[in-house]
Amino acid sequence: MATTNNTLWSQFLKPVYQLLVDEKPLKDLYESTDWDRESDRLKNPNLVYPNYYSSQNFHGVNRGYLNPSAAVTYDSVTQYVLPPNETWIRQEAINAIGGRPRRILDLGCGTGSTTIMLKQAFPNAEVIGLDLSPYMLIMAERKARQAGLEIQWLHRKAEATSFPNNDFDLVTASLLFHETPPIISQQILQETFRILIPGGQVIILDGNQKTLRETSWLTEIFEEPYIRDYALGNVDAWLGATGFASIRTNDVWWTNQVSRGLKPLPIQNNVNHFDTEIDTLDSREVPAAI
Secondary structure (H helix, E strand, C coil): CCCCCCHHHHHHHHHHHHCCHHHHHHHHHHHHHHHHHHHHHHCCCCCCCHHHCCCHHHHEEECCHCCHHHHHHHHHHHHHHCCCCCHHHHHHHCCCCCCCCCEEEEEECCCCCCHHHHHHCCCCCEEEEECCCCHHHHHHHHHHHHHHCCCEEEECCCCCCCCCCCCEEEEHHHHHHHCCHHHHHHHHHHHHHHHHEEEEEEEEECCCCCHHHHHHHHHHHHHCEEEEEHHHHHHHHHHHHCCCEEEEEEEEEEEEEEEEEEEECCCCCCCCHHHHHHHHCCCCCCCCCC
């Protein structure tokens, strides 16, 4: 991984990582992939990278996720930074989903780990993964192909998806908000609200904001440029300000949290009908609006 030389990662954690991970297969994968050709195939030619993304060295990696080495090493690092088990943590986001969604969008999908779990949990649903890095999408596509899963991968901004209004019944975001400035996180929620159908739901898995506020050293280890601002924020408040209802956030161990909100049904529906729909969602049945 092409990191800067003065980060906590490069000075202290990279040597530990090198003991835990066999880097040769990663190097072979990096060198055997035609990143230009593969990324050109997936790139959105009309996309202009926002400055908050293109100007940062996420995790201390030069050029951040616009460096293909970040895509190659992402999974091998993440498995050790989501204790006690990455799959268990991501599964909590899946467990928070009510009903049986038929059209799902995973924002900031990265290498597709949660996206693939969504497709496995809801095999009859149309699942789409969206990310700003074409290199992460290359890895996501490869993983889905190996798993024999049909998933669409799109190179777009989470805050400007270009989808029509009321287009999805579930939108998810895993480990995305701590990597965006809070103002962008709130724009992402506004976009999510717009593209969800009435009665649709949003699920957000990310770092535990209470824990991050109380343990400042966690905000420094992995060179996340926006994580301190994320820690000072409140996902519940952001959801409420956007217009979501039935908001709740549950801790996942002490490191993470899962937040859930519902887009209210149209105002012409009476209150009792709306309450019935919420109860139905919580019992794992699809709301009538879906």
